[in-house]
Amino acid sequence: MSRTTPTGTPLGDAFHVYDTTLRDGAQREGISYSVTDKLAVAGHLDALGVGFIEGGWPGALPKDTEFFARAAAGELELRHAALVAFGATRKAGVRADEDPQVRALLDSEARVVTLVAKSDRRHIERALRTDVVESCAMVADTVALLRAEGRRVFLDAEHFFDGYLFDPETALRVLDAGVTAGADVAVLCDTNGGMLPLRVAEIVGEVAKRTGFRLGIHCQDDTGCAVANSIAAVQTGATHVQCTANGYGERAGNADLFAVIGNLVTKLDMPVLPEGSFVELTRTAHTLAEIANIAPDTHQAYVGASAFAHKAGLHASAIKVDPELYNHMDPTVVGNGQRVLVTEMAGRASVELKGAEFGLDLAGHPQAVSAVVATVKEREAQGWSFEAADASLELLMRTAVDADGAPAAPFELESYRVITERRADGEVVAEATVKLAVDGHRVIATEEGNGPVNALDAALRSALTPSCPWLRDVDLSDYKVRILNPKQGDHGTQAVTRVLVESTDSAAEGGGSWTTVGVHGNVVEASWLALVDALTFAAQRDQTRRRAQDGACSGSGPIATR
Missing domain, CATH: 3.30.160.270 (Alpha-isopropylmalate synthase LeuA, regulatory domain)
Structure with a gap:
């Protein structure tokens, strides 16, 4: 499989998978990473093969400052990813080389820095309480200083989509200020998460044509469209996509790293991970959920335990003939597996396929299959549920196949x-x-x-x-x-x-x-x-x-x- 973007450009540094679990993802309600947790998360993300790992905001949070210090001291050895420090531009009226927040970014020793800058004129005037000229100067001065110190810089254009719809010229001026000063990527952020895929595609395509800049995408999930918006942006010109593990993040969360990667690889034919890493998608998702102390989402796309689980008898009948008939892909490719659920909706095919999972060949026992189907339907009508109780279901099946040799209680x-x-x-x-x-x-x-x-x-x-x-x-x-x-x-x-x-x-x-x-x-x-x-x-x-x-x-x- 060739490593190319949708437009045919070779991959490598031509496409960035950028993870912000440790900064944006940590803003999810209920998550509180220790520094040790953050080091572990970064290690797993690097093992998966993402290109950039945003470690946090040094200087703003003591925990993040410690994280970068320990990483620089050798506690974090990255094989695939570059560690990124996140921070703001200089303050209005302050020289970039005298701003303590900018100095903290340099002190982090991160070779890549992502700067956040407001690109919506309403935010510039009301939140920053300055004007567009000074705001653009804040961006340009900070980027120029970081570049002079040998740092690679990405620019997060905060509230870009809302700002572009309100005043496109101001939004583009902010991008121009950063890229002209040396920023590698202008990241268009749907900070409030209110965009829909067609609008995102329209704006990304338009900005790409008007500027010629290298564009990135950062989507929040407030409309439930963060993954779709991210993919739409990639299809219309973005070559840098920011995500979080399992979609963690503030409010409704961010674009889910694993769903985005799954779509890029299987639907857009973009092998954005190192060879052999794609099969680790499910394991990594569950491992990072454990570190966050959040139960894995069983219905998560690609990596959820139920992502390839089939309950309807009609589905099972088709899967028995060919698993591809009701699966959009082979689940083993992402380290997941297909499951058949036996419930009151189940037919003979469901029971036979489930029996095969237990090592039972029920195809040669039609009477046993009929007995299991009838018993399951009868018991589920009384309130039993076997889809979450495989052990009880296996005992029922083994009894139906061989009543004399059925598993018996040890008393x-x-x-x-x-x-x-x-x-x-x-x-x-x-x-x-x-x-x-x-x-x-x-x-x-x-x-x-x-x-x-x-x-x-x-x-x-x-x-x-x-x-x-x-x-x-x-x-x-x-x-x-x-x-x-x-x-x-x-x-x-x-x-x-x-x-x-x-x-x-x-x-x-x-x-x-x-x-x-x-x-x-x-x-x-x-x-x-x-x-x-x-x-x-x-x-x-x-x-x-x-x-x-x-x-x-x-x-x-x-x-x-x-």
Whole structure:
């Protein structure tokens, strides 16, 4: 694949992927990066292969000043990207070489500096309280000083689109002041995020023709069009695109780096990342979400867990014939994967494809497929949900294929009892007692917990661990409860309850997790059903693992493990 822009210009420095997660993205509500976090984020972005990483605003924020100092001291080694310092032009009436903010940009030791300058006459006059002549001089003086000090300069023309629509000549004068003084790129910023793609394309194309400058694009997402606006700008002349990881940013956010890169590579045939990096898109998106302490967006384009998930039976039927019929691209190219969701909407094809994910060939078991489809539809009508509980669904499928050889719980229940006690000191403690048959022996165990489910889980572990030592590696990692469709006149506490239990196995290679579901009018019984499925699935994993180990020891072929 040739590395060219949409107009045929060779890539390399001819096209910039510029990331501003550490500055603009950090303005998202709920994000607060430490300096160590910022160094880690920069490392992952560099590994992905972006061209420029905007590290922050040295001199304005102590944390950003420290970040650049630590980067300069060798704590950040970049292989692909150039580190960028962001800042403002000199203040009105102050010499550029005497402005402490400009001096801080030089002191950062960043070889690239992005200067923000207002390009809307209303902002120049009302916010800066100066005139257009002085504002342009502020831009030109600062760019000239930075260039004289050996820095490469990009100019962020703040509020450009709004300013161009209000007074195009002033907006263009600001661009001219920066580029004439030595700025490499004039970045057109949709700062308020109010533009739509056709208007962006129109203005970028017009500015490109009128100026001949190298143009960049920076879009906020207030209309939900930041990615589309960015791509429209590239298609009409921009060769520098600014984004943030996962679209983080102030208000509604910024253009999502991963969606923009995905579109550039797969739709515009522009391999803007180093060879072999595109497959790291999904992993990088999720890693940066973890550092930001924000749950990954499951429905995010290209990299979301649901980006290539199919629920409708009609889709599954076509995918069974050819996955390309309902996927706009091969998900493995970006490190993602296709999933089939089995719900009440599912047909036979959905069940067969989902079975294949579990290592089950259901094509030769038509009766089992029919049974699974019927059971899923019946149970989902009662409030069960299998699309988020793959482990319960796999157990259901295996039972339908071979009832005699179906995975079984490592015990038989005689009874369980749960009581909750509020003590005089205000402490609330749940106590659970289970009576089980385990390997032909009657076992009784009682344990306390901070709630009925925790107590039940503890009692089960106490009873089973002596005969099931693998249980020591299995933890209940998450527990979710939802009240379903209370009847007319009923209170929520009288409605059917659905419980999802997520379990993890620390002994599994690379870690392992699975989710099970239980539904009942009693929340404790719903929880019990989910717990039993969780332990049954764990027992099946242990049996599969031991068979694989036995096969390896005896020299037989490997047995597939989930």
